[in-house]
Amino acid sequence: MQTRRSFIQKTAATTAFVGLGGFSLSSFNKPNDKHITILHTNDVHSQIEPLPHNHYKYPGLGGFARRATLVDTIRKQNPNTLLLDAGDIFQGTPYFNYFGGELEFKLMSMLGYDVATLGNHDFDNGIDGFVTQLPNASFDFVSANYDFSNTVLQEKVKPYKIIIKNGIKIGVFGLGVELEGLVSKRLYKETKYLNPVEIAQDITRELKEIEKCDLVICLSHIGYYYKNNPDKVSDLILARNTKDIDLIIGGHTHTLLPKPTIEKNSIGENVLINQCGKSGVYMGKVDFYFSKDGSKTAKGKSIIV
Amino acid sequence: MKKYAFLLCFTLLFLSACKKETPAQLYKIEAKQIITDSTTKEKQSVTDVINPYKKQLNEQLDAVLCYTSSDLTRTDGALESSLGNLMADICFEQATPVLNKQINKSADFVLFNYGGIRAPIAKGNITARNAFEVMPFENELVLVELTGSKVEELLNYLAVNKKAHPVANITLQIKDNQYYNVHISNKTFDATKNYFILTSDYLQEGGDKMSFFKNPVSLHKTSYKIRTALIDYFKKTDSITPKLDNRFTYAN
Numbered sequence: 001m002q003t004r005r006s007f008i009q010k011t012a013a014t015t016a017f018v019g020l021g022g023f024s025l026s027s028f029n030k031p032n033d034k035h036i037t038i039l040h041t042n043d044v045h046s047q048i049e050p051l052p053h054n055h056y057k058y059p060g061l062g063g064f065a066r067r068a069t070l071v072d073t074i075r076k077q078n079p080n081t082l083l084l085d086a087g088d089i090f091q092g093t094p095y096f097n098y099f100g101g102e103l104e105f106k107l108m109s110m111l112g113y114d115v116a117t118l119g120n121h122d123f124d125n126g127i128d129g130f131v132t133q134l135p136n137a138s139f140d141f142v143s144a145n146y147d148f149s150n151t152v153l154q155e156k157v158k159p160y161k162i163i164i165k166n167g168i169k170i171g172v173f174g175l176g177v178e179l180e181g182l183v184s185k186r187l188y189k190e191t192k193y194l195n196p197v198e199i200a201q202d203i204t205r206e207l208k209e210i211e212k213c214d215l216v217i218c219l220s221h222i223g224y225y226y227k228n229n230p231d232k233v234s235d236l237i238l239a240r241n242t243k244d245i246d247l248i249i250g251g252h253t254h255t256l257l258p259k260p261t262i263e264k265n266s267i268g269e270n271v272l273i274n275q276c277g278k279s280g281v282y283m284g285k286v287d288f289y290f291s292k293d294g295s296k297t298a299k300g301k302s303i304i305v
Numbered sequence: 306m307k308k309y310a311f312l313l314c315f316t317l318l319f320l321s322a323c324k325k326e327t328p329a330q331l332y333k334i335e336a337k338q339i340i341t342d343s344t345t346k347e348k349q350s351v352t353d354v355i356n357p358y359k360k361q362l363n364e365q366l367d368a369v370l371c372y373t374s375s376d377l378t379r380t381d382g383a384l385e386s387s388l389g390n391l392m393a394d395i396c397f398e399q400a401t402p403v404l405n406k407q408i409n410k411s412a413d414f415v416l417f418n419y420g421g422i423r424a425p426i427a428k429g430n431i432t433a434r435n436a437f438e439v440m441p442f443e444n445e446l447v448l449v450e451l452t453g454s455k456v457e458e459l460l461n462y463l464a465v466n467k468k469a470h471p472v473a474n475i476t477l478q479i480k481d482n483q484y485y486n487v488h489i490s491n492k493t494f495d496a497t498k499n500y501f502i503l504t505s506d507y508l509q510e511g512g513d514k515m516s517f518f519k520n521p522v523s524l525h526k527t528s529y530k531i532r533t534a535l536i537d538y539f540k541k542t543d544s545i546t547p548k549l550d551n552r553f554t555y556a557n
Contacts, residue, residue, distance in 0.1 A: 034329060048355055050341075061340065065347035065355065070339060072348065094362055094437055103358050110351055124443065168329055184526065214329045246331070260336045276338050286336040290329035 034166050034290040036215065037074060037081040041067075042251030043119065043278035044085065045092030046104055051279060062280040064107045070283060071111050078287075080165040083112055084172065086251035087119025087221035092279070100125055105136035113139040115161050117174030117219040118146065119251055126187045127151055142174035142219065145199040147192035159203060162211060168290060170215045171207035175200060175238070177222050177252050196222050196233055200242045208244040215288060216245050223253040224275050239263040239271040247286055250275035256282065366434040370539035377426040377547050379419060382469060384479070384554055387547035388422055388439070389471030392535070397473040399534040400446050400503055400527060408525050412448055412503035414475035414489050416459065418513040419468040421505065431545065433536050440532040444505040450523040453496035458517035460484040460494075469553070478556035485556050505531060 050063035075081045085108065090101045101122075108116070116139060122130055131152045134141075144159035160173035175196045179188045200218065207213045218238070226232040235250045243265045256277035265271045276282040377388040393415045404410050424438035451459070463470060464479040477487040487494035499522055506526065509518040 033332075049359070050343075061342050063341060063347070065349075065351040066341045066343075066345040068348035068351040069345050070341060091443065094366060095358065097437075098362055098365060099358060103355070106354060107351060110354065184528070186528065214331065256338075272334060272336065274336060274338075280341060282338040282340055284336070285339055286334065288331055289333040289335075290331050 034168055035078055035080060036165055036168050036170065036288045036290070037078045038084060038217065038247065038249075038284075038286040038288070039071060039074060039081060040084045040086065040249045040274070040276070040284040040286070041280055042086035042221075042249065042275055043088040043254050044104070044280040045088055045121065045278060046090055046096040046101075047092060047279040048095045048103055048107065049093075051281070058279065058281045064111065064280070067280060067283060068107075068111050074285065075112075080168070082114045082163060082165065082170065082172075084217070084219055084249055085113055085116035086219045086249045086275070087117045087174075087176070088121045088251055088278075089116065089119070091121040091124045096124070100129055101133040102136050105133050109136065109138035114163060115140050115142055115172045115174075115219065117141065117143055117221055117251075118157070118176055119221040120177050120179060120182045123179065123183045123187045123191075127153060127189050127191060131156065142172060143176050144173045144203045145194040145196045146176045147194055149192075150190035153191075159199075160207060162207075162213065168215060168288075169211070169213045170217065171211060171213035172217045172219060173200070173203045173207065175218060175220045175222055196220075197238055197241045200238060200245070204242055204244040214290065215247075218245050218248045219251075220248050221251045224250050224255040224257070224273070225253070235273050235275070236261070236263060239265055239273055241266055242271075243267045243269065245271050246288070247271070248273040249284065254278040260284075260286070366437065367432050369430040369432060370536070371431045371542045371545060373426060373428055373431055373545045373547060375428045375547050377428075377545070379422040379425065379469060382549045384467070384469050385549055385552055386422075386469045386471070387549060388425060389417070389419065389469055390473070390548060390550065390552065391545065392422065392439070392531075393417060393471040393473035395538040396446060396503060396531060396534050399538055400448075400529060403446075403527050403529050404448055404503075404525070407527060408448070410448065410501060410525070412474070413500045415471070415473035415503045416475075416508070416515075417471040417505060418508055418515070419470050420513060421507070422471070431539050433539075436532050436535040436539065440535060442507065442532075444507045444531050446503060446527045446529045446531060446534065447506050447509050448525040448527065449502045449504060449509055449518055449521045450499055451502060451517065451521055453494075453498050453500070455517045455521070456494070456500050456502075457496055459502070459515075460487060462515065462517065463553070472553055476552045478554050480556040 047062050048064055050060050051058050053060045071083060089104050090096050095103055140161050141157045142160050143157050148154050148157055160171055163170045178193045204216055207216050220235055223234050225234045225236045235248050239248055250273060254277055255275045257275050260272050260274040263271050263273060274284045276284045377391060379386040379388045381387050397415045401411055423441055426435045464484040465482050475489050478485045508515045511519055
């Protein structure tokens with residue numbers, strides 16, 4: 001949390017810079033501004049029904065049927081809403097053991113999920129088990145650092161997807177965790193894991209400079225941070241070593257962030273990282289507001305909390 | 306809709322000279338976590354899709370597979386338990402033909418951990434739901450080859466740890482952090498020999514601080530889940546007689 005002192009300092013600096021730049025800034029939400037809402041889940045782990053009433057931590061919480069109502073309500077408020085998932089859709093209740101993920105994909109399709117990435121548990125029935133269920137998914141999977149070129153997922157999982165909502169161009173790319181040691185090779189087969197930071201640097205350049213995306217979102221299943229292994233690649237490390245990512249939606253570590261983390265990227269700009277626990281108990285909601293005036297471009301930015 | 310914990314609203318101010326190519330200017334982000342609780346009504350069309358799966362699942366989970374004449378728990382003995390013994394014996398029996406077929410080998414003895422038994426089974430009918438409750442994890446059986454000295458570490462662990470860790474095809478006694486009278490497959494333990502131990506992938510990878518399983522002489526992963534072994538055994542068995550047979554006890 002920023003102190004009042006630094007708030008004032010930043011504001012003063014901003015004002016000075018604006019004075020030089022010669023145009024005025026607006027921080028108000030004007031009625032004719034463009035508004036994009038991002039809803040997201042992670043590590044839902046086949047939690048089709050709400051958690052049991054004797055659950056040690058979240059008794060009776062979660063459930064797809066309730067989440068559907070929440071999503072409908074939010075879409076009514078803002079039709080320009082994306083629903084995303086950061087992986088580990090599978091495994092955790094007998095629904096997965098008995099139906100292999102069929103119901104998970106069908107329900108996510110009903111709720112209108114737009115894009116998801118693969119978590120390590122999404123390989124639990126093997127890459128073949130995953131591909132078998134794909135026809136039940138009306139949404140897309142993205143992963144930029146899993147090379148599926150010698151597998152059945154070749155061409156079925158793309159590095160990123162671009163969605164245009166109300167004229168705002170949104171690039172969503174995926175990153176997965178290292179599978180070796182976590183998943184049996186018999187399950188992931190010839191899937192190649194590539195360095196998430198290097199891949200993200202390439203992909204963001206493509207999304208920002210070639211595709212000219214207004215918003216770049218990373219669906220990450222690499223984990224938020226590893227306290228006992230701080231050098232292991234994680235969302236915090238990813239944020240610090242890349243640029244042009246606006247939002248990292250995390251998973252894998254089942255981290256329930258009380259509020260999203262704001263981290264500085266490689267050129268000192270702010271990146272937002274969010275992750276919302278597991279089992280679909282919480283759903284993240286991030287609202288991006290754009291000014292309607294198209295004549296200005298962001299060069300420097302300051303965030304005021 | 307109940308909103309939780311935080312409402313973070315921050316404003317991005319963009320300071321810039323004019324460039325024409327980018328159409329939109331991001332100036333504000335708001336973020337929050339939304340809890341999914343009972344104050345939100347279920348969407349009927351979604352519930353309608355879930356219900357047939359739920360019915361079919363419950364029928365399968367609650368189908369009676371076999372019967373136990375008394376409660377199976379992990380706490381009814383000092384260093385062994387009715388449920389621990391059953392679980393270890395079942396895995397030994399079920400894994401034998403699998404190991405035979407896969408690598409033409411068999412296990413010398415079985416070791417699991419006390420903490421891995423997640424629920425008891427009450428006397429009466431046994432169902433697949435019981436197997437999911439006892440073993441909710443996806444742990445798979447692995448065969449670990451250890452040197453005699455690593456097996457000594459394993460036995461020391463049991464002697465110092467003093468928990469009813471499930472074992473099969475081995476008998477031993479412990480006293481004052483020492484182990485005594487160790488018999489494996491009815492033969493006296495020989496520290497100069499290698500042994501093949503059936504355990505879970507979780508424990509082999511160092512779970513419950515069983516570090517003696519790390520860097521084994523050889524390792525074979527069966528891909529056979531412990532829970533599946535339990536269900537397969539329950540299916541082929543009519544009735545289970547829980548037993549404590551002094552396989553792992555305190556020495557007098």
